[in-house]
Amino acid sequence: MVFLSSTWLILALYTLTTSAASVATIPQSAWTQLNSTVGGRLVRGIPYARPCFARVGPGVSGSKNGAACAVVQADYVNNLDLTAQFGTYINTQWETCQSTNEKCLLDYKNSTNPVPMEGVCSQGSIPDYGINVVNPSDVTAGFQFSKKWGIPVVVKNTGHDYKGHSGGPGTLAIWVGNIKGITHNPVFIPTGCPKSTTPKNGVTFGAGVVYNDLVNFADANKLTIPAGGDVSVGPAGGYPQGGGHGMLSNVFGLAADRVLEMEVVTPRGDHLIANECQNTDLFWAMRGGGGGTFGVVLKLTSLAFPATQVNAVFGTVDPTVPGNLLKFFQFMTDNALDYAKQGWGYYLYPSLPGIALANTILSPAEAKASMAPLMNLLMHNMTGSTWEMTLEPNYKTYYPKYVTRVPVPNGFAMTTASRLIPVSVFESASQRAQLAQAMTSIKDEAPVAIAFGVAPFYHGNNHDTSVSPAWYDSLWHLAVADTWNYDADTKDLTEIYSNLSTAIDPFRKLAPNSGAYLNEADVYEPDWQQSFWGENYPRLLSIKNKYDPDHLLDCWQCVGWLGPKDDRYKCYIHIEGY
Known part of the structure; x- marks a missing residue:
């Protein structure tokens, strides 16, 4: 990271209607004073791949450095390294300006590929400055600076962010990533x-x-x-x-x-x-x-x-055998309610295809008896399937063997869309059949798909949180996703976002009164207030206005959102209706 030193220029981007000040219009003396106020911990937002580029756009700090570039290349998709940096986001489209195709990315499939490094490294949507927070007064200083100068402020932690909430062009980030203990x-x-x-x-x-x-x-x-x-x-x-x-x-x-x-x-x-x-x-x-x-x-x-011990299962299905997928998903939809009642959680992978399951409340004998029909289906009624079941001594040993066996994408662009599938769907034979058919077809509509059998059904409804009530009335959180590399342009991205929204539509139609998980939702989720919070939204908005009366914190489709024409959203792909 680079701490505040000298004057600089920011990348000149087109301006939409906004009342926010441009970073470049804030006098250098103001930044110097802020740096002093926060104990010299005002940091520059530098694109992660900056050391690999000879050419840069306006406002980009840092310099080309072969040794530093080699480190970046080695760790380019390393999740723990990425989340420790200020200028990184786990899904790299939020480091870029998607609407203008300005970026500073490597080829995630081959980080030593020289082609992207021959381009121009641009600031994109990485905040120009961040406050490396160590105490409450640092945060207060950031808010006061935002209010005085009109610069948008965002909250940055690990950069796990599918909707771009923790970044934006011309923003000041409150970076909490170094508050440990x-x-x-x-x-x-x-x-x-x-x-x-x-x-x-x-x-x-x-x-x-x-x-x-x-x-x-x-x-x-x-x-x-x-x-x-x-x-x-x-x-x-x-x-x-x-x-x-x-x-x-x-x-x-x-x-x-x-x-x-x-x-x-x-x-x-x-x-x-x-x-x-x-x-x-x-x-x-x-x-x-x-x-x-x-x-x-x-x-x-x-x-x-x-x-606690964990009863753990991992099974796969051979999708090349005709009928395997539909038979598998029919079994899972028919048994989903019983599995939830027995305390099972699972990740169901249409695009693998396969399943990982976990249970902490059944005895090993009970878990084996519960899983016997699924094992029999995979091992005796489906050609080419696999099965593994173990009793893990604790959660730590279970986690890397089963949860991260299918890793979360890190270090490259990925966008998602989702739908919560309510209990009522699994109580209806006809709707279960529709769901199984949609699950069978989804792998042809979206490159990545997961049905998370993780809704808190066994735990029960907790009315003391503002989580959408749809979560507590559901069994599955169904998510689809698509990915792309450094060379995708604005036209490609527009098509990807549109296609993914279309891919989730069958599940929206199957569960029209449900909702979506706001952390993993379609960037262009329709009727987002209802979808993310349902009946909780009016109360949430009232609380937002109480604790943030000046709306210093604003993010895409968040409670109290100021709308897409605010300048901080100019790097989003602007699709009709938004």
Whole structure:
């Protein structure tokens, strides 16, 4: 990273209607003063691949450096390395200006390919500046600067961000990635609650902690803290603030369900503790209302569970054998409700095709009996299928063997669209048949598809969060995705976004009154307020206006969104209707 030093220019991009100031119009003395206010921790946003480029666009800092380039090339798709950097995003389209095709990317399939490095390295959508936060006053300084100078402010953590919420051209980022530390309190009582409050098994961690840190900590302390699909995700960031699902969510609930307390700095400048006993409206909103919207989380305390064994399964299906796929998906849709009742969570991969399952509440004998029909189907009624079932001694050993066997894409562009599939679909024979057929066909419509059997059905409905009620009425979160490389242009991207939205339409039609998971949704999700939050949206908007009256925090399709014509969104592909 490069700290503030001298004057600079930003990339000149076309201007849409906006009241925000251009970064270039803010005097150098103001940046110098901000740098002093935050203890010299104002950093420049430098594209990750910058050391590999001889030519750069206006406003790009850094220099060409062969040794540094070699490091970038070696780690270009390394998730833990990427999430530790300020100027990186796990899915690289959010480092670029998609509407103008300005970027600074390598070939993720061959990072030493010289062709992309012969181009111009542009700033794209990487924030021009960021505050490397270590204390609450740093966040307050960022908000005050934003309000005074009109520069858009964003919240940046690990860069796991499918919708571009944590970046944008000409923005100032509040970067919380270096707030570390993990502590365990087996008798945690939320701050300000009566001493008579029933204590809970709590683990408190800084905003910059990633699940890799937390899973290791939990194992060392004989705990289970369920994670999502990638250990480089930040468990205090947008993941729990938007909901947060994982293989064990059916039993242990969404990440939002497990939050016990948050330490927050709001755009009003308040440094608050939010829990069930104080600032309860903010506590409700920030457990499901979305990250980068209501305030900046510095620390979070989550419910932890005792260490547990995991009944683990992984099976694959040979898609070249006629009828295999439809037979497999018919079986899964017919048995989904029973599996949810028995405490199974699973990732169902139409594009693999195959399935990974986990269960922490059945005994090994019960788990084998439960899985016997599925094993029989794959091993005795389907040619070319595989089956593996083990009893893992704890969550840490289970996670790399089963969850990350099909890795989350890192270091290249990927966009998603999703739909929550309600229980009612699985209760209807005709709708189950429609779903199985749609699952069989989806691999031809979208390059990547996963049905996450992780809705908190067994855990039960938790009305104390702002997560969409559709989550608690569903069994599956169905997601489709597409990917592309450095050489895709604006026309290609427009087609990809459009096609992906079309690919999810059969599931929207099958579940028209359900919703989508806001963290993994279509960038151009129709009726997004209803889709992401349902009946919770009006209350969320009221809380947004209370804690962020000047709307300093704004992000694409977030609560209180100012709309696509704000200048910070000029790098999005502008599709008709948006």
